[in-house]
Amino acid sequence: MLPFNTIPDMPAKKRVQALVSLYRKGRFKEVISRGTRMVKQSPDAVFVLNLVGSAHAGLCHPETAAALFKKATKLAPSYSNAHHNLGLAHMQMQNPAEAIVSFKIAISLEPNNIEFNNSLGTAFVANKEPEKAVEVFHTAVQRNPENSTLQKNLGQAYLVLGKPKEALAPFRAIAKANPDDLGMLISLAELLTKLNMPSDSMECIKAAARIAPENPNVYLTLGRFWEKQEDFEKAIQAYDRALTFDEGNTEVESTRAYALIAHGEPKRAIEGYERILNIWPDDNEARHFLSALKGEITETAPSEYVAGLFDSYAATFEASLVETLEYQTPQKLAAFLIANSPIGQRFSTTLDLGCGTGLFGQALAGITDRLVGVDLSEKMIAVARGKNIYESLEVSDLIPVIKDTANQFDLYVSADVLVYVGNLEKLFSNLKANAAKGAKFLFSTEHQQGRGYSLLSNGRYSHSFSYVQDLCEKHQMTLVSFETSGLRKELGEMLLGGHYLVSVN
Numbered sequence: 001m002l003p004f005n006t007i008p009d010m011p012a013k014k015r016v017q018a019l020v021s022l023y024r025k026g027r028f029k030e031v032i033s034r035g036t037r038m039v040k041q042s043p044d045a046v047f048v049l050n051l052v053g054s055a056h057a058g059l060c061h062p063e064t065a066a067a068l069f070k071k072a073t074k075l076a077p078s079y080s081n082a083h084h085n086l087g088l089a090h091m092q093m094q095n096p097a098e099a100i101v102s103f104k105i106a107i108s109l110e111p112n113n114i115e116f117n118n119s120l121g122t123a124f125v126a127n128k129e130p131e132k133a134v135e136v137f138h139t140a141v142q143r144n145p146e147n148s149t150l151q152k153n154l155g156q157a158y159l160v161l162g163k164p165k166e167a168l169a170p171f172r173a174i175a176k177a178n179p180d181d182l183g184m185l186i187s188l189a190e191l192l193t194k195l196n197m198p199s200d201s202m203e204c205i206k207a208a209a210r211i212a213p214e215n216p217n218v219y220l221t222l223g224r225f226w227e228k229q230e231d232f233e234k235a236i237q238a239y240d241r242a243l244t245f246d247e248g249n250t251e252v253e254s255t256r257a258y259a260l261i262a263h264g265e266p267k268r269a270i271e272g273y274e275r276i277l278n279i280w281p282d283d284n285e286a287r288h289f290l291s292a293l294k295g296e297i298t299e300t301a302p303s304e305y306v307a308g309l310f311d312s313y314a315a316t317f318e319a320s321l322v323e324t325l326e327y328q329t330p331q332k333l334a335a336f337l338i339a340n341s342p343i344g345q346r347f348s349t350t351l352d353l354g355c356g357t358g359l360f361g362q363a364l365a366g367i368t369d370r371l372v373g374v375d376l377s378e379k380m381i382a383v384a385r386g387k388n389i390y391e392s393l394e395v396s397d398l399i400p401v402i403k404d405t406a407n408q409f410d411l412y413v414s415a416d417v418l419v420y421v422g423n424l425e426k427l428f429s430n431l432k433a434n435a436a437k438g439a440k441f442l443f444s445t446e447h448q449q450g451r452g453y454s455l456l457s458n459g460r461y462s463h464s465f466s467y468v469q470d471l472c473e474k475h476q477m478t479l480v481s482f483e484t485s486g487l488r489k490e491l492g493e494m495l496l497g498g499h500y501l502v503s504v505n
Contacts, residue, residue: 019051028055048074054126057085062092073105080109084116084451087123098128105295106296114144121153125160128385133157141170149172152184159315162357162383164195173205175204182211193225196324201225216246222474223255230491232263250276254286262455262491264497266293281309292455299423301459303397307376310356314379317357319346327488329415329444329497330360336499337442340481347411353398354417354442356495358384365389368411374401408436412504414443416487416497419460432475435504440480447498448483458490468500478503 015038021033035052039045052069069086072079074433087102103120110116117140124133137154144150151170158167172189174181189204195217201450205225208218223238239256243249256273270293276286284302292296313320323328347368352361355373366372373390375381381393394401398421401411410429418424431441448454448462455461465482480501 015052016047019048023051023055026058028058031055032059037260044075046076046079049075050079050085053082053089054085057089057092060092062089065089066093067133078109079400080106080113080116083109084113084119087119090118091123091126094126096123100127112143114140114147114150118150118153121157125157128382130157130160130382131386134161145173146177148178148181148184154461159191160382161386162318163314164191164316164319167191168195179207180211182208182218185211186217190224191316192295193221193228194320196228196320198225198229199472214245216252218242218251219245220252220255223252223259227259227262230262232259234262235259248275248279249277250283250286257286258458261289261293266457269293292457292459297422297453297455299403301420301422301461303376305459307378310375310377311379314357314377314383317380317383318359321357325490326486326494327416327487329485329487330363332485333360333413333415333442333444333499334359334363334367336481336483337364337440337501340439340501347440349407349409350411350413351401351407351409352390353402353412353414355384355393356380356417358387358389360413360415361389362387364411364413372401372407372409374398384428399426401432402427402434404434408434408439410436410439412439412441412443414441416444418443418463419446420431422455422461424453424463428471428475428477431504432477437465437505439504441477441500441502441504443500443502444487445498445500446487447496463498465498468498468502472502477505 019031019035032052032055035048036056038048039052045387047111049068049072053065053072056065056068062252066086069082069089073086076082083102083106085097087106090096090099090102100120103116103123104133106116107120108111117136121133121136121140122134124130134154134157137150137157140150141147141154148435151174154165155170158164171184171191174184175188178184185204185208189201190210192204193203202225205222208221212218219238219242220475223235223242226238236256236259239252241423242252246252253272253276253473257269260269260272261370270290273286273290276283285305288298288302288305299451349370349372350364350368352373353373355361355375358373361371361373361384371390373384373393376395376397378395381395384390385393412435445463446460448464451464451466453461453463453467467477480503483495483499487495
């Protein structure tokens with residue numbers, strides 16, 4: 001920020017200081033009224049322009065604020081604070097690309113300014129460029145290793161990239177420097193739990209409990225810890241403790257109900273979901289699980305539930321699924337496709353339905369020219385984007401992308417996605433109507449014997465071979481090949497999956 005005496009035609013310092021005092025008190029309307037009059041008297045008063053712009057930003061008038069900041073930067077191109085504030089206004093207008101330009105100018109004027117570097121990293125995350133955010137935060141942390149905000153944002157950027165192990169170092173640095181930071185202790189404990197580091201996780205939980213022995217989030221974290229160890233009895237006890245401190249906490253209630261399902265107590269789980277619906281009658285996740293527990297069969301899981309579920313998993317999804325649950329379905333399906341295709345066949349354009357973090361895309365990269373991905377989870381898409389294997393990625397439900405006639409695909413793939421879709425009628429009918437000539441559909445299901453499909457108590461769907469076969473016949477598709485194979489581990493047991501290759505037309 002330029003000192004008062006270096007700014008051309010600055011009004012009397014006392015008046016400016018009074019204006020600053022009003023701003024600090026949050027009296028933004030008075031700042032705008034008085035500051036605007038001062039600028040009329042001294043049009044080149046860039047400090048006042050900047051202050052009035054900041055007041056407009058404080059009142060959520062980002063367009064007006066941006067216009068004032070732009071005027072200030074034109075009058076004083078070396079005024080770094082005005083460039084930074086212009087970037088903040090662009091962020092307020094949800095325009096991170098423009099914000100990045102302004103933040104870079106501010107940093108060129110003040111390279112070591114912590115706030116400017118932090119804003120640039122945050123803008124890169126918002127602009128779906130987490131790799132660049134990591135570079136900015138990492139450089140800033142090297143210069144300012146004791147700055148907790150930078151360390152935290154570096155860790156969060158690593159999580160957006162799906163690199164949870166790299167996030168550990170900055171999170172641990174914060175916890176070490178601020179041992180009474182309850183929020184960081186809980187975040188670190190949850191990350192360590194997901195990374196299967198139980199001893200370190202328990203140390204954080206105990207430290208959190210010493211700081212806040214009656215905080216429900218401590219016991220929510222403890223319950224998740226015991227769930228990871230598959231000790232559901234202890235998990236339920238921890239959730240019960242959390243509810244004694246915050247009765248009616250629906251997040252705890254929902255997590256507890258799921259643990260009760262895994263512990264084989266469906267009646268108590270039903271009671272939990274019913275309590276949630278008494279508080280939030282439109283909670284579709286609770287209604288979905290209630291249907292599952294009561295033996296009702298619905299057509300599909302609620303999209304907001306699926307999106308939220310995988311948003312919460314995104315950062316540690318691959319570490320958990322591949323390393324802990326022995327998930328190899330993408331590689332297995334790719335091998336299944338090659339084994340049932342002419343030697344050397346390549347596909348022109350592939351649509352990865354429910355692409356997640358891009359594991360299936362990686363497995364198919366060598367046999368397709370173009371790869372497009374779609375997923376409900378924005379955070380999973382962010383991880384996939386970092387792999388640079390997809391031509392485009394879209395946060396959407398599956399059907400709208402299939403119906404987009406601007407794109408025709410000759411290969412559709414879906415790995416471990418249809419476990420959240422029961423009735424596959426719409427999927428098959430839209431594939432038939434929109435696929436390119438000769439297109440193939442490669443997918444997996446959670447397999448069941450008999451006929452039809454089922455909604456399981458865990459909220460997922462299983463499908464029978466005969467159900468898929470009937471759909472193929474109905475829509476005049478050819479079932480090229482089918483096999484069963486291990487899907488992934490659950491509660492120590494390998495689930496049985498079905499692999500299908502279908503010729504759409």
